[in-house]
Amino acid sequence: MVAQILDGKKIAADIKQELRSRIETLKQHGIEPGLGTILVGDDPGSRAYVAGKHRDCQEVGITSLRIDLPADAPAQAVREAILSFNADPACTGYIVQLPLPAGMPSNELIELIDPQKDADGLHPVNLGRLVLRVGEPLSTSLPCTPAGILELLERYGLSLEGKRVAVLGRGVTVGRPAGLLLTRREINATVTLCHTGTPDVPQIVRESDVVIASVGQPHFVKPEWIKPGAIVLDVGVTRVPNPETGRFKTIGDVDPGVAEVAGWVSPNPGGVGPMTRVMLLRNIVETAERQYSAS
Ligand SMILES: NC(=O)C1=CN([C@@H]2O[C@H](COP(=O)(O)OP(=O)(O)OC[C@H]3O[C@@H](n4cnc5c(N)ncnc54)[C@H](OP(=O)(O)O)[C@@H]3O)[C@@H](O)[C@H]2O)C=CC1
Numbered sequence: 001m002v003a004q005i006l007d008g009k010k011i012a013a014d015i016k017q018e019l020r021s022r023i024e025t026l027k028q029h030g031i032e033p034g035l036g037t038i039l040v041g042d043d044p045g046s047r048a049y050v051a052g053k054h055r056d057c058q059e060v061g062i063t064s065l066r067i068d069l070p071a072d073a074p075a076q077a078v079r080e081a082i083l084s085f086n087a088d089p090a091c092t093g094y095i096v097q098l099p100l101p102a103g104m105p106s107n108e109l110i111e112l113i114d115p116q117k118d119a120d121g122l123h124p125v126n127l128g129r130l131v132l133r134v135g136e137p138l139s140t141s142l143p144c145t146p147a148g149i150l151e152l153l154e155r156y157g158l159s160l161e162g163k164r165v166a167v168l169g170r171g172v173t174v175g176r177p178a179g180l181l182l183t184r185r186e187i188n189a190t191v192t193l194c195h196t197g198t199p200d201v202p203q204i205v206r207e208s209d210v211v212i213a214s215v216g217q218p219h220f221v222k223p224e225w226i227k228p229g230a231i232v233l234d235v236g237v238t239r240v241p242n243p244e245t246g247r248f249k250t251i252g253d254v255d256p257g258v259a260e261v262a263g264w265v266s267p268n269p270g271g272v273g274p275m276t277r278v279m280l281l282r283n284i285v286e287t288a289e290r291q292y293s294a295s
């Protein structure tokens, strides 16, 4: 079997098109949605992601606001950046690019974000609502990567109802919120959340209909672990420099041989990454729409 492709790049382009018209409507009502980013330090990966987010905004007509701080900036400078976006009416929502440099009080800083402006859905109030309102509609931003995975599957007509899902990794941007989102009543997946303390990850993967690979280890998931026909989402990214070109190449968490066994795979790049970015735009548009309907 050769797996079918979950083309995140194409689906993200379709969603961008849908967002353009919603943004146009907001503008007709005098609302200009704006996305802010706070980047601390000069990690090349983080720089590239932030640049991508600003390009995406430009493409769909969202204003983008940007605060870049040096790697040695004190925590107080990050606090001030957060408070300035909280107070800025031009900023509908924003993200603090993670990971912050070592030594930053990351969790304390994330808690300073106004939960209504938390475009990543990672503020404890928003993560807490995901837990507490497990069977009720949510009106807050969802974490972008898990939301992007769900949207990608939905657009291919793939339901997670009754499915066994192995989520590999318990990181705060992907694995942990993925577990919270996929076990909501309207999704109804059964999730095993794996980490470095999990005995026999390959066996858990063998028993799973869906695998979400978000560990950040190159080609971690092997073909012999995969249940034939399973859905495999390749989320983790490791950037390796190519000494010949001086450019970086992305290596995913899924061994290329997995495509010979799985029923569906998301490529990396071109799968979950573009979906993550477009969910950030959707979070901004939905926040602006909520503000409009409340006004
Ligand atoms: N494509 C996209 O859109 C996005 C991709 N990413 C990528 O996804 C990956 C995950 O990001 P994030 O959620 O922030 O997680 P982190 O990078 O913070 O954490 C990685 C997780 O993987 C687990 N892990 C690492 N090695 C193993 C192993 N050998 N066996 C089992 N578990 C392991 C760790 O376990 P433990 O907790 O025990 O240490 C940890 O929970 C990263 O590569 C990141 O760059 C992130 C966001 C978006």
Ligand SMILES: Nc1nc(=O)c2c([nH]1)NC[C@@H]1CN(c3ccc(C(=O)N[C@@H](CCC(=O)O)C(=O)O)cc3)C=[N+]21
Residues within 6 Å of the ligand: 049, 052, 095, 096, 097, 098, 099, 120, 144, 145, 173, 237, 249, 250, 268, 269, 270, 271, 272, 273, 274, 276, 277
């Ligand atoms: N607060 C916060 N929120 C995040 O969402 C967040 C973060 N911090 N820190 C780092 C990770 C990583 N991440 C990616 C986003 C897009 C692509 C993406 O679009 N990649 C393209 C390819 C890019 C390339 O050419 O390498 C693709 O997959 O096709 C990848 C990775 C978001 N993250």
